[in-house]
Amino acid sequence: MNRQTFLSLILGLFIHVGLLAQPTFFDHHIVEAVGFKNNDNTSLNNYRFIQNKSLYDEKWDTLAQPTFWRTLMRMDEDSALLNIGASRQIITKVAVTEWNALQEERKNAIRDSIRAHYGLSADARIFLTSGKKYFYDFQRVLPIIEKGIDAFKKNGVDPFYAQTILLIESPNKLQKSSVGAYGSFQLMKNVAIQMGLKVNGYVDEREDFDKSAWAASQLIKTICIPETNKMLVERNISISENEIWYKLLVLHVYHAGAGNVKKALEVINPIEGSMELITTLWQTEAGQFRNASQNYSQLALASLLELDALIYRSCDFIYPCVVDNNNESDEMN
Template sequence: MLKKIVITLFCLLGVIVFLYSKDIGVTPSLPTYEDHVELDENSLLKEHLIDDSLIISYVDYGQIFEEGWYDLAKPLFWKTIMRLSEDSCVINIGNTREIIAYFAVKEWNKKTDDQKDKYRDSIRNSRNLDASTRIFMTIGKKNFYTYDNILMDISQGTKVFHDEGVDPWYAQAILMIESPGKLAKSSVGAYGPFQLMPGVARNMGLIVNKYQDDRKDFTKSAIGSSRLIARICIPEAKKILDDRGICYKETDLWFRLFVLHVYHAGAANVAAVVREIGPEDGGMELIQQMWTTKASKFGNASQNYSQLALAATLILDEILWGC
């Protein structure tokens, strides 16, 4: 009898401790394998088991392979740069981003300007390129694109977007290319994991002043970014495409990349580059035309933005599956 009473008391104590821990919020930020609960079957989120114990959330990116985006030269170029250390560089053809050679930065810098010009001329001559074709030296950016803890950030960020009713693909893409793994402030004032400008953050409900900056709080920054995507970027992207009678689905990869351009460059600049292109259809062709067209303030950095998103997705694939 006494044994039964003791066992019952221990069970009651366990239940009390469990309920108390829930009340004070003592729960892991990510579910363990034992805590795993199936996501809504209509959710865009997928789950991946890490180290046999930790489940992280991410968004399926199968379209990048199904539609052939993975094999495009420019995203592959940026994937190389994002994985290349800053003491190394590549020589590449500017308009195609074809990589010609790899150099240690120190070795390249030892060359005189005349030697560099002759080397560039030899590339043009060997490929029958026009004399005006630009040949670039691009330094590796691995130190900037640090992905040590990116899976944790993606898991947290995609869930915030999902909970806010916004396509979590955008969280995944933005976290991979906007100061990943660090709290950095850009030269124009964008800050936090989602690189929100002060005025934009305030408009999305965040507090940004000399005493408090919600952009450094991951969850608040994610909420602000999701609101920006849902309230401004997606509606403006739709308007630009609707005005030209271009059909789209919101889960199309090309449409998502188009929205990312609005997020980065602003709707007015994206509208300007679309007017310059004058497309009749969307799809991969429109995105590729945006990579080579400038208009208003839609310049080189804007052209590169969706290329970086594709490159980062290829890197994410390698991280997830250990390729």
């Protein structure tokens, strides 16, 4: 038996066993990327990830907004994209220094010409958004994704949320946001304390990955998902916890808070859960649900798609994992 035939048989066995062992509790596949090459192309590691086929089956990968953010995630901060705010349609790529050298009158004239060319209203926002490659350093977050997956599974929470939050919140380093969110899961101080963490002048347990992961999973389990379900029930919309639109809505609650998401839903008044619900949220402002909130699920999709691209570009093999169906909840020690 030659090596290629042997590998084919082994891969077939892995796939067969892996699919049989997939839990019905969550709609995802945990895969192991074997022989993952780092940026220096010298070290090899194995990492586990959540694979979401629905992103492609449902065409989330074809939307303009995730495509826009994926482009920025590959660009250095000295370059920027001139784009239409509402649709994230890319107009052109520019050098930041050249744009900054222009007089405000010239910048406004360029924006006005874009509005006229595309038939936009006079108040349509035209953004210049700089490259985000420096922030979305996914190589740095790879080693802790599987730790997040395990922590969320242990608490009975879909690990999709762990992987996604880690990708979009602090992928390059542990840092504090302008509003005070901190740690790998970017928890606000009051939320962290509510979830059982110690945050005071002497200690900040948001720095501890395991405790922060437990708190984030507990937040999703006890607040984000119940509040999302409550909003959907009030509108007679079916709860579909395994569908992408639902998971993105939960992420909006995680980021913006249930009150702000509820205000946004009151504006758009959806009658069913779907991709359209999410894409309409991207165009909606209500309360404190504004540009950063609109962007959140766009960044989630872009990050997940970029992770997939990185995996397939950088590893030798991808195997489905045999997973434990035991989803019993454990309390934090």
